[in-house]
Amino acid sequence: xxxxxxxxxxxxxxxxxxxxxxxxxxxxxxxxxxxxxxxxxxxxxxxxxxxxxxxxxxxxxxxxxxxxxxxxxxxxxxxxxxxxxxxxxxxxxxxxxxxxxxxxxxxxxxxxxxxxxxxxxxxxxxxxxxxxxxxxxxxxxxxxxxxxxxxxxxxxxxxxxxxxxxxxxxxxxxxxxxxxxxxxxxxxxxxxxxxxxxxxxxxxxxxxxxxxxxxxxxxxxxxxxxxxxxxxxxxxxxxxxxxxxxxxxxxxxxxxxxxxxxxxxxxxxxxxxxxxxxxxxxxxxxxxxxxxxxxxxxxxxxxxxxxxxxxxxxxxxxxxxxxxxxxxxxxxxxxxxxxxxxxxxxxxxxxxxxxxxxxxxxxxxxxxxxxxxxxxxxxxxxxxxxxxxxxxxxxxxxxxxxxxxxxxxxxxxxxxxxxxxxxxxxxxxxxxxxxxxxxxxxxxxxxxxxxxxxxxxxxxxxxxxxxxxxxxxxxxxxxxxxxxxxxxxxxxxxxxxxxxxxxxxxxxxxxxxxxxxxxxxxxxxxxxxxxxxxxxxxxxxxxxxxxxxxxxxxxxxxxxxxxxxxxxxxxxxxxxxxxxxxxxxxxxxxxxxxxxxxxxxxxxxxxxxxxxxxxxxxxxxxxxxxxxxxxxxxxxxxxxxxxxxxxxxxxxxxxxxxxxxxxxxxxxxxxxxxxxxxxxxxxxxxxxxxxxxxxxxxxxxxxxxxxxxxxxxxxxxxxxxxxxxxxxxxxxxxxxxxxxxx
Amino acid sequence: xxxxxxxxxxxxxxxxxxxxxxxxxxxxxxxxxxxxxxxxxxxxxxxxxxxxxxxxxxxxxxxxxxxxxxxxxxxxxxxxxxxxxxxxxxxxxxxxxxxxxxxxxxxxxxxxxxxxxxxxxxxxxxxxxxxxxxxxxxxxxxxxxxxxxxxxxxxxxxxxxxxxxxxxxxxxxxxxxxxxx
Numbered sequence: 001x002x003x004x005x006x007x008x009x010x011x012x013x014x015x016x017x018x019x020x021x022x023x024x025x026x027x028x029x030x031x032x033x034x035x036x037x038x039x040x041x042x043x044x045x046x047x048x049x050x051x052x053x054x055x056x057x058x059x060x061x062x063x064x065x066x067x068x069x070x071x072x073x074x075x076x077x078x079x080x081x082x083x084x085x086x087x088x089x090x091x092x093x094x095x096x097x098x099x100x101x102x103x104x105x106x107x108x109x110x111x112x113x114x115x116x117x118x119x120x121x122x123x124x125x126x127x128x129x130x131x132x133x134x135x136x137x138x139x140x141x142x143x144x145x146x147x148x149x150x151x152x153x154x155x156x157x158x159x160x161x162x163x164x165x166x167x168x169x170x171x172x173x174x175x176x177x178x179x180x181x182x183x184x185x186x187x188x189x190x191x192x193x194x195x196x197x198x199x200x201x202x203x204x205x206x207x208x209x210x211x212x213x214x215x216x217x218x219x220x221x222x223x224x225x226x227x228x229x230x231x232x233x234x235x236x237x238x239x240x241x242x243x244x245x246x247x248x249x250x251x252x253x254x255x256x257x258x259x260x261x262x263x264x265x266x267x268x269x270x271x272x273x274x275x276x277x278x279x280x281x282x283x284x285x286x287x288x289x290x291x292x293x294x295x296x297x298x299x300x301x302x303x304x305x306x307x308x309x310x311x312x313x314x315x316x317x318x319x320x321x322x323x324x325x326x327x328x329x330x331x332x333x334x335x336x337x338x339x340x341x342x343x344x345x346x347x348x349x350x351x352x353x354x355x356x357x358x359x360x361x362x363x364x365x366x367x368x369x370x371x372x373x374x375x376x377x378x379x380x381x382x383x384x385x386x387x388x389x390x391x392x393x394x395x396x397x398x399x400x401x402x403x404x405x406x407x408x409x410x411x412x413x414x415x416x417x418x419x420x421x422x423x424x425x426x427x428x429x430x431x432x433x434x435x436x437x438x439x440x441x442x443x444x445x446x447x448x449x450x451x452x453x454x455x456x457x458x459x460x461x462x463x464x465x466x467x468x469x470x471x472x473x474x475x476x477x478x479x480x481x482x483x484x485x486x487x488x489x490x491x492x493x494x495x496x497x498x499x500x501x502x503x504x505x506x507x508x509x510x511x512x513x514x515x516x517x518x519x520x521x522x523x524x525x526x527x528x529x530x531x532x533x534x535x536x537x538x539x540x541x542x543x544x545x546x547x548x549x550x551x552x553x554x555x556x557x558x559x560x561x562x563x564x565x566x567x568x569x570x571x572x573x574x575x576x577x578x579x580x581x582x583x584x585x586x587x588x589x590x591x592x593x594x595x596x597x598x599x600x601x602x603x604x605x606x607x608x609x610x611x612x613x614x615x616x617x618x619x620x621x622x623x624x625x626x627x628x629x630x631x632x633x634x635x636x637x638x639x640x641x642x643x644x645x646x647x648x649x650x651x652x653x654x655x656x657x658x659x660x661x662x663x664x665x666x667x668x669x670x671x672x673x674x675x676x677x678x679x680x681x682x683x684x685x686x687x688x689x690x691x692x693x694x695x696x697x698x699x700x701x702x703x704x705x706x707x708x709x710x711x712x713x714x715x716x717x718x719x720x721x722x723x724x725x726x727x728x729x730x731x732x733x734x735x736x737x738x739x740x741x742x
Numbered sequence: 743x744x745x746x747x748x749x750x751x752x753x754x755x756x757x758x759x760x761x762x763x764x765x766x767x768x769x770x771x772x773x774x775x776x777x778x779x780x781x782x783x784x785x786x787x788x789x790x791x792x793x794x795x796x797x798x799x800x801x802x803x804x805x806x807x808x809x810x811x812x813x814x815x816x817x818x819x820x821x822x823x824x825x826x827x828x829x830x831x832x833x834x835x836x837x838x839x840x841x842x843x844x845x846x847x848x849x850x851x852x853x854x855x856x857x858x859x860x861x862x863x864x865x866x867x868x869x870x871x872x873x874x875x876x877x878x879x880x881x882x883x884x885x886x887x888x889x890x891x892x893x894x895x896x897x898x899x900x901x902x903x904x905x906x907x908x909x910x911x912x913x914x915x916x917x918x919x920x921x922x923x
């Protein structure tokens with residue numbers, strides 16, 4: 001074992017052995033994978049031999065005779081290859097890798113079980129005789145969901161590596177406390193500025209005294225000896241005091257600057273202590289790629305670019321599973337087998353690239369291959385087969401919208417599952433994991449050329465970029481990952497729709513909620529403002545608006561977890577401290593979105609009920625639209641205007657309603673499943689009972705031929721969906737059927 | 743046996759004994775019946791808590807409200823030593839009178855307590871003293887004393903002419919922990 005200056009003196013020997021095994025495993029696996037393509041590479045043979053030799057020695061120290069025997073057998077085989085007696089073969093590499101796996105999995109145990117013992121014997125036999133190694137128990141790739149929660153008490157381990165870097169084992173909690181103290185030291189050095197200001201105040205007082213003295217001195221100095229003397233003494237003392245003050249001010253300034261620099265460096269060092277290069281995962285990816293490719297009889301090469309990109313170790317740990325899943329998918333679904341590739345004129349060895357880049361606190365990971373690309377037709381077929389959407393809608397979906405279906409739980413293009421993919425679980429896990437890290441993922445593909453998964457993640461879980469906002473008298477933070485916009489609006493821009501304040505932003509109707517009300521915190525009394533500061537954020541593809549007191553700017557916040565005794569705090573994700581010592585509560589956007597939705601619904605329902613109480617013999621309108629948002633908006637506008645509204649979700653539903661109930665007006669969309677708007681209007685006009693019901697068509701389609709067709713089938717008005725921001729819709733309704741109670 | 747060197751002078755046995763004796767000697771014999779108590783007050787009522795439970799005493803900093811917990815006993819946050827902790831309304835638990843958040847930002851102290859490696863704090867009007875008190879001087883609680891909700895008071899004693907109720911530390915910590923729910 002290399003004698004580094006690692007502080008492992010308090011660890012039991014078995015634990016130290018486990019650390020040693022992990023380090024040697026990295027070396028061995030890396031060397032063996034290279035030897036697969038270059039079996040006579042003396043450098044890699046030497047590396048593998050040294051790793052086996054070190055393991056043998058270490059195992060002897062901890063009385064693990066089983067591992068001693070296995071490591072010895074591995075060492076002997078490699079030495080034979082080094083001497084040129086037997087070139088190392090694919091079978092040998094399989095057996096050596098399997099042997100390494102057994103050593104790693106049992107390093108922390110007291111011994112091996114019977115199955116492992118049998119495996120060791122088989123491996124040794126294969127190595128001695130050049131046989132094909134077949135494992136006793138087949139290795140199953142684990143697709144089960146991994147808990148996204150991190151264990152804050154997990155020990156962070158650094159292994160001694162061949163570069164003779166010295167490492168120290170530090171508990172994760174310890175690092176968190178260090179980070180807290182470093183943060184506090186920044187706060188304390190910042191407080192020097194307040195002391196400096198007080199000294200400035202001292203100077204002002206001093207100058208005041210000097211001026212007063214100067215004003216009385218000339219008139220008295222001629223005749224009053226003692227007074228003149230006293231004034232002179234005071235002036236001297238003042239001068240000395242000023243010199244001292246100036247000295248003190250300079251000293252404090254120097255200490256403050258120096259302190260600030262050191263605190264900032266301490267803070268950065270502690271933060272960077274959590275960072276690891278992404279190449280830490282390289283070895284496990286290489287091995288996994290090799291194993292899966294071998295199992296599927298494919299030839300694959302894996303390249304990692306940007307391997308020195310630093311990532312928070314927590315993020316890195318969480319990334320391992322999703323990246324492995326994407327690699328499995330790429331090999332299984334994406335890459336063709338060697339014969340197919342040759343037939344297509346491609347290199348028979350498929351290429352997968354992982355490209356990592358850190359920019360402005362964001363990690364950008366691209367995983368792409370040169371395979372067949374994403375099968376969009378397959379996705380469409382699966383969507384229709386599972387009744388997830390209609391044929392018409394599917395035909396209109398963009399590629400990006402179709403790719404989104406791949407991340408749905410249980411969604412797979414494959415009819416049968418293999419060991420590696422096809423259960424519809426893998427990409428769902430990827431999506432969940434990336435979301436739990438506050439990241440996002442997008443897919444792009446070109447048929448016949450390959451597919452790419454692009455992940456955007458915060459580089460550190462410890463630090464998050466957020467917008468600071470004032471709500472009530474306190475400070476909150478909004479994660480930038482969910483923020484759509486921070487806007488200032490005039491109060492007059494806000495419309496009241498069924499008791500819910502609503503704004504139009506980018507042609508979308510967005511409900512607003514007051515921040516202090518949403519969070520149930522006390523708001524100080526303020527004068528009515530003429531403008532509003534509004535946060536627009538998104539959650540689950542919906543947008544919401546939160547009225548705040550003010551914006552304070554963007555900040556990188558070091559996250560502190562909520563006291564675990566709370567369990568889960570509603571609307572709260574975590575906390576942080578600013579460099580000024582101010583506490584910031586980081587908001588949970590998904591919770592907040594749910595909260596706002598509930599508040600909006602309650603307000604709407606309350607308003608509807610009160611409306612119904614007042615109005616009698618209202619005119620009834622049937623609103624038919626397959627879009628929930630449009631339907632609800634139309635309904636609210638009409639209810640607000642005093643009408644009674646019934647809704648239908650598509651043309652067929654609309655016809656059912658129309659034919660069985662009495663309505664004064666039909667408002668319908670055009671593009672709908674089961675029966676489109678043209679068909680619905682035609683049917684209504686052909687029926688004796690409904691032919692006289694006036695019709696308004698509301699559609700996104702603005703072409704003249706659509707308008708003409710709408711009017712030809714019998715519609716009385718043809719409006720576009722952009723007309724909701726003004727009164728034209730309600731005006732058209734009243735124009736056709738009059739006021740509410742006429 | 744090698745002779746240890748102290749400041750480049752050999753450390754003789756005689757010197758070693760002399761130094762050890764002066765370090766081990768205390769002013770008075772250790773009294774296992776005297777306890778260090780942190781005395782604090784809510785308005786005009788005085789209470790004490792075993793100092794072994796007290797981690798730190800700080801002036802009240804600016805408190806941050808916790809969303810949706812205005813009416814609970816854990817409604818605010820404070821920071822100390824680079825960490826953020828919860829402020830528990832022990833005043834409400836003991837006296838039945840809720841602390842008004844705005845009052846807490848003016849003056850007083852926060853007593854930071856530690857229970858099983860978890861920190862929290864409670865705001866008081868004043869930490870009066872940290873005093874060693876003889877257990878023998880504790881008297882039983884009078885029947886007419888204010889009921890301490892879910893808390894056990896082990897007795898009362900006199901300090902500086904005032905009557906102080908001594909809270910049982912373990913049950914106080916338990917109540918503080920329970921207030922998070």
